[in-house]
Amino acid sequence: xxxxxxxxxxxxxxxxxxxxxxxxxxxxxxxxxxxxxxxxxxxxxxxxxxxxxxxxxxxxxxxxxxxxxxxxxxxxxxxxxxxxxxxxxxxxxxxxxxxxxxxxxxxxxxxxxxxxxxxxxxxxxxxxxxxxxxxxxxxxxxxxxxxxxxxxxxxxxxxx
Numbered sequence: 001x002x003x004x005x006x007x008x009x010x011x012x013x014x015x016x017x018x019x020x021x022x023x024x025x026x027x028x029x030x031x032x033x034x035x036x037x038x039x040x041x042x043x044x045x046x047x048x049x050x051x052x053x054x055x056x057x058x059x060x061x062x063x064x065x066x067x068x069x070x071x072x073x074x075x076x077x078x079x080x081x082x083x084x085x086x087x088x089x090x091x092x093x094x095x096x097x098x099x100x101x102x103x104x105x106x107x108x109x110x111x112x113x114x115x116x117x118x119x120x121x122x123x124x125x126x127x128x129x130x131x132x133x134x135x136x137x138x139x140x141x142x143x144x145x146x147x148x149x150x151x152x153x154x155x156x157x158x159x160x
Contacts, residue, residue, distance in 0.1 A: 004067070006074035007058045015051035015087050045097065047104045051087055092147075118144070 059069040067073050080086070091097050097106035121144045128137035142148045 006076040012055040014054045
C-alpha cells in the first residue's frame with residue numbers, strides 16, 4: 001500500500017514569485033546567450049509577476065497528482081524558522097527596477113555613494129563606538145543607511 005506523506009509548509013501566509021512555463025522558456029533563451037551581464041552592469045532580474053501563495057501552489061500540485069488536498073494529502077504547517085521571511089523583496093523601494101529591451105527582464109538601479117563620504121562616516125561610527133557612545137554611533141549609522149531600523153532594547157543594553 002502506498003503511503004502518502006503530508007506536505008510540509010511553514011505557514012499559509014508565505015508568498016513567492018514563481019515562473020510559469022512560458023517565462024522559464026523565455027529565461028532560458030535570454031540567458032542562453034542573448035544577454036550578457038558584465039562587471040559594473042546593474043543586476044538583472046526576471047519579472048516573475050505577482051507572488052503566489054505557497055499553500056495555493058501546494059494544493060495545485062496535489063490536484064495535478066490526481067489527489068485531493070486536505071483529504072488525500074494533509075497540508076501541515078510547521079511555523080516560520082528563525083530568520084525566515086513571509087515574502088522576499090526583489091528590489092529595494094529606493095532602488096526601483098528599470099525595464100530593458102528584453103520583455104520580462106529588469107535591471108536593478110542601485111544607489112551609489114561617494115566612497116570618501118562613506119569612509120568618513122564609518123570612521124565617525126567607529127570613533128563613537130570606541131568612545132562608548134552607542135547612541136551617537138547608531139544615529140550616524142541611521143544617517144548613513146536611512147532604512148536602518150535599530151532594535152531600541154538592544155541599544156539600551158549596549159549603553160549600560
